[in-house]
Amino acid sequence: xxxxxxxxxxxxxxxxxxxxxxxxxxxxxxxxxxxxxxxxxxxxxxxxxxxxxxxxxxxxxxxxxxxxxxxxxxxxxxxxxxxxxxxxxxxxxxxxxxxxxxxxxx
Amino acid sequence: xxxxxxxxxxxxxxxxxxxxxxxxxxxxxxxxxxxxxxxxxxxxxxxxxxxxxxxxxxxxxxxxxxxxxxxxxxxxxxxxxxxxxxxxxxxxxxxxxxxxxxxxxxxxxxxxxxxxxxx
Numbered sequence: 001x002x003x004x005x006x007x008x009x010x011x012x013x014x015x016x017x018x019x020x021x022x023x024x025x026x027x028x029x030x031x032x033x034x035x036x037x038x039x040x041x042x043x044x045x046x047x048x049x050x051x052x053x054x055x056x057x058x059x060x061x062x063x064x065x066x067x068x069x070x071x072x073x074x075x076x077x078x079x080x081x082x083x084x085x086x087x088x089x090x091x092x093x094x095x096x097x098x099x100x101x102x103x104x105x106x
Numbered sequence: 107x108x109x110x111x112x113x114x115x116x117x118x119x120x121x122x123x124x125x126x127x128x129x130x131x132x133x134x135x136x137x138x139x140x141x142x143x144x145x146x147x148x149x150x151x152x153x154x155x156x157x158x159x160x161x162x163x164x165x166x167x168x169x170x171x172x173x174x175x176x177x178x179x180x181x182x183x184x185x186x187x188x189x190x191x192x193x194x195x196x197x198x199x200x201x202x203x204x205x206x207x208x209x210x211x212x213x214x215x216x217x218x219x220x221x222x223x224x225x
Binding site: 001031035037041042043044045048049054086088090093095096097098099100 | 141150151152153165167168201203209210211212213214215216217218
């Protein structure tokens, strides 16, 4: 079965750029979405179709996808961005989520 | 605005059944699909499958066949998830999430329903 692999944790200093990767076989050929999930809350869509931002999502969130890696980039990271992030794609009519990445802002 | 509101937390004994609801508002219920996602305590997101809100046809992901049932009541724009023969391993938060037909992302998500299975 298809797998998406994320690093369990990423650390970044406030104001710097956080990069969270999502690796999968030829994931560049798929549409990747990203979700932010704060403790005790439901996931929120922050990126869809690799690089599009829903309305209401800050411009500091961006995405890219090529080859075997999709990337979520958070520019000028703020303390409020410290939480869990999940990538998601479809493979053979099945939804696959990455294992999630905990972003720490310190 | 588009909103999904789920039923409240449930505490069940092993072997029992539970039925969770997900009421949609702000859009035409039968034009989008409803997905279900499980999140065990401290774990990641796991896709359970989806139901076509136009035809009522469910599609179950691997590992979610047999004890899991997706259903609808289109008259009240509500989707349901029933889990039978509960075990402790079913303890999790269950989310409904809308997917616009032919799109690949989920938005929005319900607030989640915690199901606790304990004797």
